[in-house]
Amino acid sequence: MESDRQLVLTRSEERGAAGRVAYVTVNNPDQRNALGRRGKEELIAAFEALARDEQLRVAVLTGAGEKSFIAGANLKEMSEVGWRDAEDISTKTHLACDAIRCLPVPVIARVNGYCLGAGMEIAASCDMRVGVDTAKFGMPEVKFGIPSGMEACLLPGLIGWGKTRELVFTGETIDAQEAYRCGFLDRLVTPPELDAAVEKWVAAILDAGPGAIRIQKRLVQDWERMPIVDAVKQGIAAVVEARKTDEPRRLMEAFVNRRKGKA
Numbered sequence: 001m002e003s004d005r006q007l008v009l010t011r012s013e014e015r016g017a018a019g020r021v022a023y024v025t026v027n028n029p030d031q032r033n034a035l036g037r038r039g040k041e042e043l044i045a046a047f048e049a050l051a052r053d054e055q056l057r058v059a060v061l062t063g064a065g066e067k068s069f070i071a072g073a074n075l076k077e078m079s080e081v082g083w084r085d086a087e088d089i090s091t092k093t094h095l096a097c098d099a100i101r102c103l104p105v106p107v108i109a110r111v112n113g114y115c116l117g118a119g120m121e122i123a124a125s126c127d128m129r130v131g132v133d134t135a136k137f138g139m140p141e142v143k144f145g146i147p148s149g150m151e152a153c154l155l156p157g158l159i160g161w162g163k164t165r166e167l168v169f170t171g172e173t174i175d176a177q178e179a180y181r182c183g184f185l186d187r188l189v190t191p192p193e194l195d196a197a198v199e200k201w202v203a204a205i206l207d208a209g210p211g212a213i214r215i216q217k218r219l220v221q222d223w224e225r226m227p228i229v230d231a232v233k234q235g236i237a238a239v240v241e242a243r244k245t246d247e248p249r250r251l252m253e254a255f256v257n258r259r260k261g262k263a
Contacts, residue, residue: 007035008042009064010050018206019057022050026063032071032114033063040092043122047099057213058205059103060198061126062110063119066191069109069135072117090150093118097125097151101221104214106205110198111135111185116173121151123184124158127217130187130197131176137184138173157224159184209247 009025024046026033035043050056063069073093100107100122109123111131116138123129139148139155148168155164159182167174180188189197205213215238222234242248 006042007039008046010046012053012056015057015206019055019210020053021202021206022053022056022059024050024059024061026061026070029063029065029068032068033065033119034071035073035096035118036077037089037092040089040096040118043096044092044099047096047103051099051103056105057210058105058202059107060110060202061100061107061122062112066112068113068119069111069115069131070119070122071114072119072140093121094150097121100125104217106213106217108198108201110194112191112194115179117141117148118150120184121148121154124154125151127220128201129185130189130194130201131179131185132191132194133176133188134191135176135179136173137167137176137179138171139167140171140173142168143171155184209242209251211245211247212242215242 005027007026007028009027011023013021013023015021024043026035026039026043028034028039047059050059073089096118106127107125109126109129109131111123111129113132113134114136115123115131116136117140120137120139139152141148152164152168155167159167163182166172174182176185176188179185187197219235219238223231226234
């Protein structure tokens with residue numbers, strides 16, 4: 001059973017005219033931030049609420065404490081699930097991942113420890129992943145008699161078919177160095193460097209055009225599902241969409257003026 005505490009915490013930080021940064025924390029550290037049915041429902045609700053915030057620029061997802069990002073599903077709860085409930089619980093995992101993927105702005109996974117099963121699926125659903133060198137990663141579902149499903153299907157695009165097969169067929173864990181080498185992590189840092197690495201990405205996103213970032217997020221999703229010929233056409237349409245606003249002119253002029261000031 002999950003505790004009575006709120007299992008997903010969200011806070012927003014105002015960054016002046018740049019907009020808002022949201023920090024979403026899975027708050028179940030006594031169970032390595034494992035997510036049962038209620039935790040998944042709270043995660044879905046958190047990201048659906050953030051999607052309605054037009055001033056939001058970027059979101060950061062992490063786990064409470066220093067040992068775990070999300071260590072998969074709640075095994076006690078899962079052990080009591082019959083086949084009639086399996087579809088509902090699996091669908092909630094998918095909906096949590098989908099809410100992250102559909103957020104109109106980038107989501108950064110701040111991986112501070114164990115990232116297993118549903119946790120690895122959730123991290124894969126984020127746009128960027130930075131992790132500590134002490135983290136562990138894996139898809140252990142087959143060890144418990146079920147296949148890795150839902151957003152595990154994102155893994156081949158990140159780490160290739162060979163590494164995906166290794167993870168889902170063996171259920172073994174890999175260390176953070178291997179997760180970085182195979183492309184699951186975009187950055188690998190020591191624990192004291194984690195927040196600075198996240199902030200560097202946040203600052204870069206805030207420095208970009210807010211409209212361009214939202215268009216780019218949609219375009220990346222199009223790239224994932226479209227053949228190249230269609231993706232190119234969609235990219236042209238995206239540039240035209242951006243040019244219908246004054247954001248490109250303003251940002252280009254500001255850049256040119258800064259360069260003149262340095263001359």
